[in-house]
Amino acid sequence: MKVNVRVIPPDREQKLKAGDNLRHALIEAGIPLDSPCGGQGTCLKCKVRLSGVSRKYTQLEQEKLSPEELDEGWHLACQVAVEEPGEVRLPEMEISRAKASFGLLGEEIPLQPNVRSLPFELSKPSIKDQRADWNRLTEYLEQTASGPVSIELPLLRELSSNLREWNFSGEALVVGNEVVALDPPGSAGDVLGMAIDIGTTTLAAALVDLATGKVVALDAELNPQINFGADVISRIMYAQGAPEKRENLQKELVRGLNQLILRLCRNSRRERGRIFEATVAGNTTMVHTLLGLEAKNIALAPYVGGLNQSFNLSAAELGLQIHPGGKVHIMPSIASFVGADTVAVILAAGLHRSRVPRLAIDIGTNGEVMLATEKGVLTASTAAGPAFEGGRIKYGMRAVKSAISSFQAAPAMNYSVIGGGAPKGICGSGLIDLVAELYRAGVLDRKGRILKPAEISTGALAKMVRVREEAREFVIFKDEKGEVALTQKDIRELQLAKGALRAGVELLMKEAGVRADDIQEVLLAGVFGNYINREKAVTLGLIPLFPLEKIHFIGNGAMDGALRALLNLGERRQAEKIASEARHIELSGRSDFEDTFLRCLSFGD
C-alpha cells in the first residue's frame, strides 16, 4: 500500500510504501538527507519533523532525542517506519546546518572560494582588433580574475567554436588561475564543490553550492579499504613494496569516493559534472593511499612519509568523477601521524588564533592531541590504537546492528543494543561506557583489574564476574545462542590507549608549561563527539579533571576544516600556516614518555 507524504523542502507530494523505512524511502526518492552513520541511529543527523506518517517513537528515539524535540514532533528518519499519510519537514541544509553537523564554532565563513564563475562579454574580432580568441578571453579575465589565467589543451580546443556559437560571451569557470570549463551565456549552471574527509574507517563528504555557500547534501560511506585492514598499519603492511597493491588501495578508495559523489548528487539532484573542486582532509596514510604513494615509511622509525605539504592535482588524474577539468586540493599535514585531518581540526577550532591555552583531542582510529597557547600550537600523536573504536577487543565490533552502544551499571544494569534484540558485541562507545561504569561501580580498581566477586559490593554485578583461562571477565549477556563479555585483556587494551592519549596530553602541557587549571577550553573531536560521554571520559581519566563546562564536542572537525578550505581561500592559506608553524612533539623521542605513559595507565584522576 502506498501513502501520500508531502516532503518540505522541496514541498512535493511523494508516494511512499507503507512499512518502508522513512530514511531509505526519502533517499530513494532523491531527497537529500544527512545520515553519515548510514541509518544506524547513532549519528542523530537524519532528524525530521513529522505530522502523521508515523505516530510511534522507538526506544532509541526516546533515548536520543531531547524532551523538547519529542514534543515538537522530531524523529530520527532512520528509526521511522512509514504508516500513514502526512508531512515530512527536512531541516534546512544551509551553511548554518553544516555548522550544526560539523560543529562549526558559531562563526560564519565568508564566501571566497577557489572556484569562480566569471561572466564575460568580449568585443568581437575585427580587422582593427585581431587578437586571437584565447588572448581576447584571457585579457578580459585577467581583469576580472585579478591575475593571469591559464587553460588546458582539451578546453582550448573547443574555445574558438564555443565563442563563435555564443557570440563571444559566456561564463568561465576558473579554479585557482585555470579556466576549467566554459558555459554559454545565461546558462546559470550550478557551481559546486566538495569537502571530503577520508577517515580510516569512514569517508565523509559535503556537496556545497559555491554560489551560495549552502551545503546541499551530506553523506558518509565506509572506507572500502577496510577490506585490506582495519587500521592504517595493517593497510601499510598490506601494500608495502608492492606497487600493484598500492594501486588496489588507491582504486578502492577512489571507488568509495565516487560512490559517495554519485549518491550526494543523486540525492540533491545535482550533476557531478558541475563539481569543480574538492578539498580533502584525512590522516597522512589516507592521503598517501589516495595519491598512490608508498606509505611504509610512515610506519617505520623515524616515521617519515613521502608528502606532508598540501598538493593540488586534477581530479582526472586521481580518477575522481567530478568535472573532467576539476581539481583536487589535498590539505597539508604536520607529521606522519598528525595529518591533514588534524590541520583541519585546528583550523575549524581556531586553535591557531587562540590567545589562551586551549586543548583539543581528536580520536579516530588514532588519537591526536593539540594544545594551543599564545606561543602557537603544539601537536602530538598518541598510539591510541583502535580500542576506542572497538578494535582488538574480544567481542569488539563496529557500531552496527546488535552492538552494545551504551551501558549503565547503576542503579541497575542497563544497556542499549543498536537495532534492538540480543547483543552480539560491543562497539567503541559501549566499551568506554562499560569500563567507566564498571570502574565507578567498583567492579574494576584504579589499575584496571577486575576484582574478585567477593570484593565487589553490588551483588548483581559481582555475579557477572567469572574466570576463564585463568583471567577474570565480566559477562554482560548470555543465552543459549551466545554471549558478550568484557575480558581483562580488553580492559588492558583500553588502558594502553587511554595511557597513550593521557600521556600525550600531559607531555604537551609540560612542554608548553601550562597546568590543567590554565586551560580555558577542551575540545573533543572525532569519535568523542559522536559517541563518548564527557563525564565518562573524565571518570576514566582519558582527559584531566576539567570542569565539565569547559569541555565541548566539535564533532567531525576535520570535515569542518575541509569545508572551510573549500569555501574560503584565506582559510586555505591559514591551513598552510598551521601545517608549517605547528610544533610537533614526537613522544617516542622523549626520555620522559615511558614514565608518564605508565603513570597514566591507571583509571581516574
Place this chain on the structure above:
Amino acid sequence: MKVNVRVIPPDREQKLKAGDNLRHALIEAGIPLDSPCGGQGTCLKCKVRLSGVSRKYTQLEQEKLSPEELDEGWHLACQVAVEEPGEVRLPEMEISRAKASFGLLGEEIPLQPNVRSLPFELSKPSIKDQRADWNRLTEYLEQTASGPVSIELPLLRELSSNLREWNFSGEALVVGNEVVALDPPGSAGDVLGMAIDIGTTTLAAALVDLATGKVVALDAELNPQINFGADVISRIMYAQGAPEKRENLQKELVRGLNQLILRLCRNSRRERGRIFEATVAGNTTMVHTLLGLEAKNIALAPYVGGLNQSFNLSAAELGLQIHPGGKVHIMPSIASFVGADTVAVILAAGLHRSRVPRLAIDIGTNGEVMLATEKGVLTASTAAGPAFEGGRIKYGMRAVKSAISSFQAAPAMNYSVIGGGAPKGICGSGLIDLVAELYRAGVLDRKGRILKPAEISTGALAKMVRVREEAREFVIFKDEKGEVALTQKDIRELQLAKGALRAGVELLMKEAGVRADDIQEVLLAGVFGNYINREKAVTLGLIPLFPLEKIHFIGNGAMDGALRALLNLGERRQAEKIASEARHIELSGRSDFEDTFLRCLSFGD
C-alpha cells in the same frame, strides 16, 4: 666490398660498402650529420673533409663549394660515393656550428636554459627531523632553484623509494619550476633539449646538450601533413569543422616530429628519454594543428585564430616522444599570419633591439615582412603564396631529383638539374632564376609579358618561345619523353607573389616613415637564404634597390630563434615581449593596399 673509413669525431674505424652514398652510410652508422635538405645537394650543410674515400668531385660540388673549400678537400657528403679507404672529418657541431647553420648573427648566447639539473644531498630523516620526503627535497631545491618547485604525481610516487635507495642524494631535473625526473647520485646523465621549427613544408629540429649548449645533431624532415595539402589554407580547409580530421593533422605532425626525434637521437647516440624540453617555432596554422586547435578562423576575415600567446604543456599530452615528464614550450605569435616563426626570426635577428631601421623578409610558404625602427618593430604578412616554393606553377615541383634548381640565360642558356639527367620540373629557386634571367635577357618585359619571338634580341632564346592555348610560353627542355616549360600564367603567379611581398615592404616603410635609403640592413630569411640569389631578388624587384652589401642572408632564422628560447630564458622572455609589442599592420585593412600592390606587380625597380 667493404672499405675501412676512419670517422672523426668520434674517431672510430667504420666499415662502409664501396659504392654507397657517404651521407647515407654515415647516418646509417649512427654518425650525426646535418642535412636538412635530405641529401638533395641544396642545403650545403653536410660538408665533410675527406682524405681518400673518394677522389672525384661532382659537377654540383664544383658549383656549390668555394675554391678554398675544394682545395682543402671539403665535399658534400650527399654527393660522394664511397670508393676507397680513407678518413672523414666531420665539422664540430657546437653552438658556433649551429650559428653557421642557422645564421646566428655572430653573438654568443649565454646558457641559461629552462631545464636545470640540480644535484642534492639531503640530511637524513631522524626523530629530530621528521620532514616528509617531498618537503625535505623541496626545501633543499627551493634554495638552489631559487623558488618553489612542484612535482607531478607519477614522479612523487617513486620519490620515497628512490631517496632511500640513493641514500638521500641524487640529481633533480627541473623544467621551469617543476621537478620532472630524478637521477641517482653521480649518474651524470645527458640533459638534452630540442629546438623545433615546424614549417608548412619542412620540419627542422636541433638536439642540444643543455649542459654545454652544444648542438649535437640537426636534421629535417618533410612535414607529413603535406598529404593533406601543400599550403596552410588547403590544410585548414581539409580539417575545418571535423574534429577527427583535425586529429589526423595533429597525429601526422607529431608522427613526423617523433621520426625526427628518433633519427636525431640515433645519429647522435643519445636517448630520447633524456630530452626534457622542446621549444617550438612555426607559423600560426602549424601551431594550431600541432595543438589540435580549430584553425579555420585563421583563414576567414578578420583572420582571428584560437591562440597567439605562448603555450606550455607536457610532451606526453602532445604524444611527443621525449622524456615522459618533458615539457613543450610553444613560442608566441603576433597575428594569424605572423606566427611564432616570425617572432623567432625577430629574436634571432635582434630586430627588437635595433636602434636603426632594419628590414627583414622571411619567405616560406608565405611571406612575412618585418621593419625595425627605434620606435619598435612593424610586421606585415603578405599573401606571397607558394609560388616562391614552386607551388601553383605548371611544371612546379619541390627541390628534389630532376628539378631545375638554377638557370642562366647569358652568355648561353645553362641550367642545373638536381641529381642530374633530364629535368622534370622547376623548383622555387629555379623559378626565380628563370624569371629573373629571362627578364634581364629581354624575353619578358617589365609587366611580365612573354614577348613575341620577333621582339626578343637573343635568337637562341627567341626560338624557345611558343604559343599554346593562345598564350605564350618559354620551353626550357623538350625530348621525346617530356618537356619543361614556363607559362605566362606561371609568371603571373610569381608576379602576384612578388607584388604582395613588395607591397608589404613599401607599406611598412610608409607606415614607419622611412625611405629605402634610411634602411641600414636587409635580412633575408627562410627560402631566400637557402635558394634565392640576392642579385636576382633585386633584379626582379622583390625588394627595393638596396646596395648588395646591405643585404644579408640569415638562413632559417625561425630555427635560430627557437634555439635561443631553448638555451636562454631571457631570450624566451624577449620573445614574449616581441609578440606583445610588435605592431602588426593588416594590409588588407588599408585603403592604399590595392594601389601599391598593382604598382608592385611590375618587375624591376
